[in-house]
Amino acid sequence: MVRADWEDQFVEYFRVRAQPLRRLAYSLCGDWHTAEDLVQLTFVRLYRRWPGIREESVDAYARQIVVNAFLTHRRARRRESLMADPPERATGGADPTARLAVHRALAGLGPRQRAAVVLRYLEDLPVAEVATLLGISEGTVKSQTARAIQSMRGALDGAALTKE
Structure with a gap:
């Protein structure tokens, strides 16, 4: 595969899946900043492996990275603080x-x-x-x-x- 082809595919995947992965990460950690960090780490790890990931398993692989990053973050942190303000509101x-x-x-x-x-x-x-x-x-x-x-x-x- 030509490098530009897989990079274009990765950019398109990011465009389509970044927001759903942020919602997953937020649901796991309860903090938008941490969720953004988890998703950023996910896409860095995905990018490194992108040429070898099968198209049919990329979503499962991305979720696996988010979950593992969350669990690692929780083990390192051990405490979670509740937010003072409610999270951003979704429409409807x-x-x-x-x-x-x-x-x-x-x-x-x-x-x-x-x-x-x-x-x-x-x-x-x-x-x-x-x-x-x-x-x-x-x-x-x-x-x-x-x-x-x-x-x-x-x-x-x-x-x-x-x-x-």
Whole structure:
């Protein structure tokens, strides 16, 4: 492959997928600045490997990098601070108060449970893919998400958070 061809493909991938990866990173870490750092690291790592990545697996590979970067960041940091102000508001969608409550409930989870919930319910990935991304068994994904949802329900005063 000619260098200019794969660089053009990478630029197009960045243009299309940067924003969804930022949302994933924000859902994992709860901070836009950290999310931007995680996504920037993701694209640096993707760029280094781009010529060897199969087109059909690039999204899964990018998500894997974001999740691993988040988990590494959490291990190094060990503490998470809650934001004083709510995050930027998306146009339309859920009630901002409810969104903030869900983000606070997510912030109360451990990094692995949070990653499992975000990948399973916000990214809408199947259990098998979440297990692969996190390097755990499918049963562990199911038990971790069940425990996390139970914990979030308690934090949200019994609000239902079931996958339909």
